[in-house]
Amino acid sequence: MRMLHRRTLLAATGTLALPGLARAEWPDRPIRLIVPFAPGGGTDTTARIVAATLGEKLGQTVVVENRAGAGGAIGMAAAAQAAPDGYTLVIGHVATHVVNMAVQKNPGYDTARDFVALGITSTAANILVVNPRRQLGITSLESFVAACRAKPGELSYGTAGVGSPAHITTALFLKQAGLEAQHVPYRGGAPANTDLVAGNLDFMFAGASDCLPHIRAGRLRGIVAASAQRLSGAPDIPTIKESGYPNFSFEIWHIITARAGTPAPVLRKLRAAVSETLTAPVVLERITAMGVDATPLTGDAAQAKLDSELARWVPLIRAAGISTD
Structure with a gap:
């Protein structure tokens, strides 16, 4: 009887321990x-x-x-x-x-x-970039706003598609600033950047990793970053918050x-x-x-x-x- 009782107790104890044991062994596969x-x-x-x-x-x-x-x-x-x-x-x-x-x-x-x-x-955050060859006179956020107001709805910008971070950044800033521009959605950020460098777009909010090589090579001009603080990879580019819109950032x-x-x-x-x-x-x-x-x-x-x-x-x-x- 004592042996039977011991086996019953061990079985019960083992059963009760299984859930904890399974958790302790996690992960046991990729x-x-x-x-x-x-x-x-x-x-x-x-x-x-x-x-x-x-x-x-x-x-x-x-x-x-x-x-x-x-x-x-x-x-x-x-x-x-x-x-x-x-x-x-x-x-x-x-x-x-x-x-x-x-x-x-x-x-x-x-x-x-x-x-x-x-x-x-x-x-990270998107950087507002323009093609200097477009001759729009955009060298700061103030001049960017002025250029948009001078040609309401005419300046074009590219994004990686509707709902992409670049689209959201641009749409929210344009709304806050009371501006209009023409949205040209692409199937990804790379082709949009390519068209901006080629002069087929006026501006865009581009990812830092995508646009910084073009900025450093002089093919694009960085205007402002949509970050709360200046980007460590682009410390010379001011933020939108620094440039007259203290309540705006989209990281x-x-x-x-x-x-x-x-x-x-x-x-x-x-x-x-x-x-x-x-x-x-x-x-x-x-x-x-x-x-x-x-x-x-x-x-x-x-x-x-x-x-x-x-x-x-x-x-x-x-x-x-x-x-x-």
């Missing part, structure tokens, strides 16, 4: 990091920088999976439909996690409902998120590993080399940033009437 854009862009590059070190911290391979389309909505929806077990993460930016909530009626996911923040990797940050409902022990381990990853010297160095500011923000601070950006920008974007539908 982790997916979904990139909701095509390979080669800033989000993809950031993901691959992060994945290598994050895998080392977790003791498992982190596999980058590109799921492009619909302004990032396809990849985001795939991540939202994954099991909340910590084995599927997604890296996006202000457009995927905030802007799409305002410009798409049914993106297939809801940021506030479906995701929890692990960490913000970096912050582009990259964020790693997990599915809402991820078990608390797994979430704690993920957040700790992401924090160690984003502050690792090799990661900071490689992200800064991309021409953006490495601004590691993790855990509750990253979640607070995401929540505040949703509360701030979604109503403003909707009020501006910007929609992809």
Whole structure:
């Protein structure tokens, strides 16, 4: 009887210990990091920088999976439909996690409902650039505003498409300044930059990594940055806030998120590993080399940033009437 009782007790104890044991062993297989854009862009590059070190911290391979389309909505929806077990993460930016909530009626996911923040990797902003060969006399934000007012609705600007960060930056600034211009959407930022350099556009808010080589070569002129502070990669270019519009900035940050409902022990381990990853010297160095500011923000601070950006920008974007539908 004593032997039977002991076996029964051991079986019961083992059964009760299994859930805790399963959590302690996480992760026991590779982790997916979904990139909701095509390979080669800033989000993809950031993901691959992060994945290598994050895998080392977790003791498992982190596999980058590109799921492009619909302004990032396809990849985001795939991540939202994954099991909340910590084995599927997604890296996006202000457009995927905030802007799409305002410009798409049914993106297939809801940021506030479906995701929890692990960490913000970096912050960048678009730079207002013009082609000096267009002879518009634009050398400052003041002269840019004057040129737009002299030809209302005539100056043209390119973007990576409706709802892209460049489009949102431009549309919101034009609205605040009471200006009009002609939007020319492209299938990506690179062809828009090419046309601006070629003289087929008048201006655009371009990503720093895309336009700084042209600015340094004299092919484009940088006017202002849409960041809260001057960009470390372009310290000579003033911000819009410095140039007469103290309430305007629109920054582009990259964020790693997990599915809402991820078990608390797994979430704690993920957040700790992401924090160690984003502050690792090799990661900071490689992200800064991309021409953006490495601004590691993790855990509750990253979640607070995401929540505040949703509360701030979604109503403003909707009020501006910007929609992809």
